[in-house]
Amino acid sequence: MSSWWPGVAVALPLVGVAAVSFGRLTERWRIAALVVPAVAALAVALLIVGDVLAGRTPELFVLRMTPTLWLVLRVDAPGALYGATVAALGLLALVYSFGYVQRGPRWSRYFAFLMASFTCTMGVAYAGNLLTFLIFYEAFSVLTYALVVHEQTPEAIRAGAKYIAYILVGGSLVLAGILLTYFLAGDLTFVAGGFLAADAARGQLLAAFWCFVVGFGVKAALVPLHGWVPDAHPAAPAPFSAVLSGVMVAAGAFGIMRVALDVYGAPLVRALGVAPWLTVIASVTVLLGALLAIGQDDLKRRLAYSTISQMGYLTLAVSLLGSGVMAGALVHLVHHAFLKGTLFFCAGLWIHSSGVRRVRDLRGMGARMPLTAAAFTLAALGMIGVPPLSGFVSKWWLGVGMLQVDAAIGLAVLLAGALLAAAYLLPVVYAAYFAPAGPIAGHAGREAPATMLAPTLVAAALTIVFGLGSHYGGFPLQLAQAAVAAWFGGG
Amino acid sequence: MQPFGLDLDYVAVVALFCVGLYMLVAKSNLLKKLLGLNVMETSVFAFIVTAGMVEGGDPPIMVAGTSAPYASPIPHAMVLTGIVVAVSVTAVALALIVQIHAHFGTIEIDELKELP
Amino acid sequence: MTGPWAEALPWAIVLPLVGAALTPAVAVRHPRVSGFWAWGVLLVTAVLTAGLVSELVARGPFSYGLGGWAASYGIELRFDHFSAWVLPLVVLFVVIVPFSWRYLDHVMPDERRPPFYALLLLNAGGMIGFCVTGDLFNLFVFTEVVSLSSYALVAVGGRGLAAFAALKYLFIGAVSSLLMLFATAQLFVLSGSLNMADVSLRLGEIGGGTAVMVAFAAYAVSFMVKAAMFPVHVWLPDAHAIAPSPVSAVLSGMVVKVGIVGMLRIYQIYFGAEVLELGAFNLALVWLGAISIVMGAFFAIFQDDIKLMLAYSTISNIGYIVLGLGLASPYAVIGAAVHVFNHALIKATLFLAAGSIIHQTGFRTLSDLRGVARTMPQTSAAMAIGAVSIVGLPPTAGFVCKWYIALGAFEANQAPFGFALVFGALFIFIYYIRMLNAFYFQPPVHASVAQASETPWSMRGPVVLLASLCLILGVLGGIPLTFVEPAVLDLLPFWGQ
Amino acid sequence: MRPWSLLLVLLVALPLVAGVATLPPHDAPDAPIHTQVGALYLERGVAETGMKNLVTAVLLNYRGFDTFIEVVVIFTALAAVLALPKGSAPLPKGNAPLPKGSAPVPKGNAPLPQPDAARSQGVGGARSREEEAPEVASDVPVSPVVRFVVRLLAPFIAMFAVAMLFRGHITPGGGFQAAAVFAAVFIALGLVLGQDRAARLVPVDWRPWLQGVAPLAFALVAWIGWRLTGAFLGYPIDDHTVQEAMGFVLEIAIAVGGGVVLARIFLEMET
Incomplete structure (x- = not known):
């Protein structure tokens, strides 16, 4: 079904880019020009979700890149799910950034690049073929460089x-x-169930598959390729760390899903015999990421390792090639975005209001910044998978799916990952609430302004909402099941 | 005369070309390099004109006192054009050499390389 | 037979040349008028060439017998799909000339402007002629117009070093032209004709031989020098870096392509005659191209001077084109041909942006230019777009070429070269990321950088226009393909496919 | 340096010798060069072009376009020489710094030998024109005998050039040769009289037009030919008077334009 809405959703943030780059607006108008398109983009993304739930597939042929290849946006269920997540978390991060990013010459640059990478991430979500996917993927990868080095410290x-x-x-x-x-194949258009012919040269199919896995694996932080994650997250501004962790790292995992299920298709992946290898890599990622997280003193670095671990679940799910586990993975993608968003927002609040970066300096924060600490605690519990929070839902479905495909190892990895998550997140909570308060540095001790606190609390609240409401219509699970139905035929 | 199947006139042309090339490559003085270039150019012109000659031929001017066979007129026209091109290149090269001399005080590559 | 625009073919060549001859007379009272005059002449030429291209699109390739003589009897001009390259070429000139109006203020006194613009016009006219002529000797003469004006354009900007770079360029260029003349003479002696199509026919009758091969080798070396392929690139970096920036844009973007277009012409002759063994030559081209890519990038990494860096990157990019030609599969050749356009565009963007920055700040090394993005945001953005584009990241003009050439490598069963191409581009990004870091993320070290102002609109306009074209041709990569695809299909029968 | 140069020369020489060795023998009447287009020119040339000197016929008619571009090339050389920075003119403000670090070129910025010191050694009488006495070139040690002879012969040499120009269609000669001789007269006069007096032979107002006159005349003739025959640079085959007139216009323009350009290049080079 041809529709303008995907294009609108992708293009809306560009209004903000134009407003802060070229316009000579006053600050109030600039903020309006940033927020209004972001809200509109979220609205359109939710509209599209509705569309997709109604069984339609909005698509928009944008440009003809080459005689045979179009730049095309086509929203299927996983795309709609991921797109809505991007729009929502992007809006929260945007609002949060107004408080976090200092005024000055770099202000415009930050927001221009944030909105531009927002656009491109939406494009990744809605891409209808591999070329479009690649274009947006590379574009946001390059654009986010400016955000990673935003602080301009060595x-x-x-x-x-x-x-x-x-x-x-x-x-x-x-x-x-x-x-x-x-x-x-002579074509790049995503087809649920894959479009590569099974009789193509096996060597080339394998070569392409590993190119994809390693390529996207860099972004998805699979273990031997994760090196950039623990450095980039602490260096970047907190709201961008939230986006980076929540949706941009997920873009890599999303790419692996696309490749495995929309390009190759489950039967072909099975036939190639690559799935077990992928399982091993993903399991190592989950466990090693979590183990490394425990030792980190820098809170944002610890959270970055946690992202590595949590994103491993998605690849693990892909490698198991089961319908239930994929549904769980998609739900986890959404839930993790808001959980990790909350955690990074909280870390940012502590950095912003008291300059605290290290876990051991968080002592006594629970009393001084109760709302922040509460939000952090909620998200940490969610991340561990405590019912009835959102993290529990996704892990439940992952576990159920693993049982469906008899993947005992997967289940073991899942449980071990959850335990390790507790091991690296609960000490933070403990330090905030129960450790004896240390000397207070600077002007520490007051809650951050509402513009920053509000997005944090909203994201934390979503954790509860998603946890409690997951089985109702319109929540991620329904879309995920639609996606799985398309991928595996009837679920 | 064609010993070993070689056309000696052509071989002479190639020899001239090589002499010019050697001057261009091996000499340190920019003017001598330029002269080498000119020798190379001349050799190519000689090649073209030689090729245009025919045994017992007259110049291709159709007036009383000349008779067939005539040398081919095209090589002459080509060489005329070539000479003008060569003159132009030489002029520009000379102008550049004058500039180099005015600026650095020398036109020896060896000395130019040693300048700070 | 042919439409009305076919009549314009010789005039499209002659117009800039005559315009050049008139420049000193037009600008005798007010030397600065020469800039506007040159622009006007180029605009009219652009209209003429647009007409020619429309004729080509409507009715296919056409010929023009000069002086009313039939093709092999007199000189033939031939407008085929490869000649269509002249249109973007002239359009680029039209964009670059306004940039030079203000830029020249710090390069030369007013009284030297008329000969400068005359040289630019001669260069443009020479290249148009080079692309459309169907006669070997005429090709040589046009080469000389282009080369001679290029030598001089290198030297106009400064004394001493500029003259030295120009002289080096002149010596190497003159030898390569001589090789070309020698090869032309040999083909003439062998075939008795100078018309390309005719020569090709007769070579087919002769059926090869050492002399034919030696002529080919001489042509190949000659055009490799003109295109600045790796082992014979030595003239390029100094010449392109030291020339005034608009000239660098012309030289790097367009004049080096003379070598590529010439090579294609010679290929047409030889492969039409079927006297060449394809495999060995193509393989040589592939390797030379690959080596050029690597070595160009390698040298560029160590440069601090931004223009020198851009000059080395030209060598790299010519490597792409030659690699694509050598791969000799349809996609690769299409990619190479598109890169002829796109590289010109991207390199013009980069050189003009670099020129703007040098013009406004007076510095030209990365370490001096730190923080310039703060004071010259638009120019720096153009530079960034150009950088991303030349690395071949989507969605920019450079990506389309990389895409096609790499696809062609797979098609030609030379996958390693495809991978080499894809990753070679990253190598190039190392030095551009250094540049972007310096411009955007480091504090200024010089007051003149910290207080620089944006360029006047006559300079900023062309830069912004070119940068947006880099993006537009990235998302609408199909546009140049409409010209290139038929040309490649013309050529591929000769290409062994 | 030398062994490498010799090696290079050898590397170039071998294929060239191999190439020329396999060419058809050069003076055989049945070589392609004599049987293809060349033969046709010899056969029909006089009838088609009305010129008895077939070299001129090829030059102006059959391959007239080459000649057009050729005069453009010498104009290019002049433009090139004019566009170069002048030795004595001060550089405009804020000249862009020169690039550093390119390997084979001596590095900039450091103090260089002073141009003045260099000039006093004098390659080619390198003195700026401002210092020059307008009347007599006292800096050029010309013996009175030479001066007298040059002045005496100059008109005759010029006459000879004119003769070459006008007899070009039946004897060896023509516009380019005449141009070279004209320029030689100029240059010889410039050497013995001083450049300013020699330069005065061409009025200032005419110079920009005269130096471009050859390409302009070609364009004009090409246009006339286009109007008359429908082909660019076409000559009406059956009207020998018009053909001859067009040819003469070109020859004269080449001679005058070429002479002026060559002389001007010489004068400009005396920085």
Whole structure:
């Protein structure tokens, strides 16, 4: 079904880019020009979700890139789910940023690049073929470089260099994979269940698959390729860390899903015999990420390792190729975005109001900044998977799905991951509430302004809402089941 | 005369070309390099004109006192054009050499390389 | 037979040349008028070439016998799909000339402007002629117009070093032209004709031989020098870096392509005659291209001077084109041909932006230019777009070429070169990321950088226009393909496919 | 340096010798060069072009476009020489710094030998024109005998050039040769009289037009030919008077334009 809405959703944030880059507006109008399109984009994204739930597939042929390839937006169920997540978390991060980012010459730059990468991430969600996916994926990867190095400290520049090197190598591998795919199939349009012919040369299919997995794996922080994550997150401004962790790292996992299920298709992946290897890599990612997180003193670094661990579940789910586990993975993608968003928002609040970056300096924060600490605690519990919070729902479905495909190892990894999550998140909570308060640095001790606190609390509240409401219509689970139905035929 | 199947006139042309090339490459003085270039150019012109000649031929001017066979007129026209091009290149090169001399006080590559 | 625009073919060449001859006379009272005059002449030329291209699109390739003589009897001009390259070329000139109006203020006194613009016009006219001529000797003469004006344009900006760079360029260029003349003479002696199509026919009758191959080798070396392929690139970096920026844009973006277009012409002759073994030559081209990519990028990484960096990146990009040609599969050749356009566009963007920055701040090294994005945001943005584009990241003009050439590598069963291309581009990004870091994320070290102002609109307009074209041609990558695809299909029968 | 140069020369020489060795023998009447287009020119040239000197016929008619571009090339050389910075003119303010660090070029910025010191050694009488006495070129040590002879012969040499120009269609000669001789007269006069007096032979107002006169005349003739025959640079085959007139216009323009350009290049080079 042809529809303008996907294009509108993708293009809306550009209004903000234009307003802060070129306009000579007063600050109030600038903020309006940023917030209104972001709200509108969220509205459109939810509208599209409704559309997709009604069984339609909005698509928009934007431009003809080459005689045979279009830049095309087509929203299927996973795309709609991811797109709505991006829009929502993007809006929260945007509002949060108004309080967090200092006024000055870099203010405009930050918001311009934030909105531009917002646009491109929406594009990744709604991409209808691999080429479109790649274009938006590379574009936001490059644009976010400016956000990673935003602080312009030497560490930030170093982290930025590491980030861009990893991401570009990954992007090039993805490009190589796409080229091979195009060469093999003559087409790049996503088809639920895959479009690559099973009788193509096995060597080339394998080569392309590993190009994709390694390429997207860099972004998805699969373990040997995760090097940029723990450096980039602490260096970046907190609201951007939230977006980076919540939806941008997820873009890598989303790419792996797309490739495995929309390009190759489950039967072909099984036939290629790559799934067990992927399972191993993903399990290692989950466990190692979590183990490394325990040792980190820098809170944002700890959260970054947690992201590595949590994103491993998505790849793990892909590798198991079961319908239930994929539904769980998609739900987890959404839930994790808001959980990790909340955690980073809280970390940012502590940095902002008292300059505290290290876990051991958080002592006594529970009393001084009760709302922040409460939000953090909620999200931490959600991340561990305590019912009835959202994290529990996603892990429940992951676990159920794993049982469906008899993946005992997967289940073990899932449980171990949850325990380790408790091991690295609960000490933070403990430090905030129960440890004896240390000396107070600076002007610490007051809650942050409402513009920053509100998005944090909203994100935390969503954790509860998603947890309690997950089985009602319109919540992520319904979309995820629609997606799985398309991928695996009837669920 | 064509020993070993070689056309000696052409071989002479190639020899001239090589002499010019050697001057261009091996000499340090920019003017001598330029002269080498000119020698190379001349050799190519000689090649073209040689090729245009025919045994016992007259110049291709159709007036009383000349008779067939005539040398081909095209090579002459080509060489005329070539000479003008060569003159132009030489002029520009000379102007540049004058500038280099005015600025650095030398036109020896060896000395130019040693300048700070 | 042909439409009315076919009549314009010789005039499209002659107009800039005559305009150049008139420039000193037009600008005798007010030297600055010469800039507007050159622009006007180029605009009219652009209209003429647009007409020619429309004729080409409507009715296919056409010929023009000069002096009313039939093709092999007199000189033939031939407007085929490869000649269509002249249109973007002239359009780029039209964009670059306004940039030079103000830029020249710090390069030369007013009284030297008329000869400068005369040279630019001669360069443009020479290149148009080069692209459309169907006669080998005429090709040589046009080469000389282009080369001679390029040598001089390199030297106009300064004394001493500029003259030295120009002289180096002149010596190497003159030898390469001589090789071309020698090869032309040999083909003439062998075939008795100078018309390309005719020569090709007769070579087919002769059926090869050492002399034919030597002529080919001489042509190949000659055009490799003109295109600045790796082992014979030595003239390029200094010449392109030291020339005034609008000239660098012309030289790097367009004049080096003379070598590529010339090579394609010679290929047409030889492969039409079927006297060449394809495989070995193509393989040589592939390797030379790959080496050029790597070495160009390698040298560029160590440069601090932004223009020198851009000059080395030209060598790299010519490597792409040659690699694509050598791969000799349809996609690769299409990619290479598109890159001829797109690289010109991107390099013009980069050189003009770099020129603006140098013009406003007086500095030209990365370490001096830190923080310039703060005071020159639009120019820096153009530079960034150009950088992203030349690395070939989507959705920019450079990506389309990379996409096609790499696809062509798979098509030609040379996957390693495809991967090499995809990752070679990253190598290039190392130095652009250094540039962007310096411009955007480091504090200024010089007051003149911290207080620089944006360029006047006559300079900023072209830069912004070119940068947006880099983006537009990225998302609408199909546009150049409409010209290139038929040309490649023309050529591929000769290409062994 | 030298061994490498010799090696390079050898590397170039071998293929070239191999190439020329396999060419058809050069003076055989049945070589392609004599049987293809060349033969047709010899056969029909006089009838088609009305010129008895077929070299001129090829130059102006069959391959007239080459000649057009050729005069453009010498104009390019002049433009090039004019566009170069002048030795004595001060550089405009804020000249862009030169690039650093390109390997083979000596690095900039450091103090360089002073141009003045260089000039006093004098390659080609390098003195700025401002210092020059307008009347007599006292800096050029010309013996009175030479001066007298040059002045005496100059008109005759010029006459000879004119003769070459007008006899070009039946004897070896023509516009380019005449241009070279004209320029030689100029240059010789410039050397013995001083450049300013030699330069005065061409009025200032005419110079910009005269130096471009050859391409302009070509364009004009090309246009006339286009109007008359429908082909760019076409000559009406059956009207020998018009053909000859067009040819003469071109020859004269080449001679005058070429002479002026060559002389001007010489004068400009004396920085």
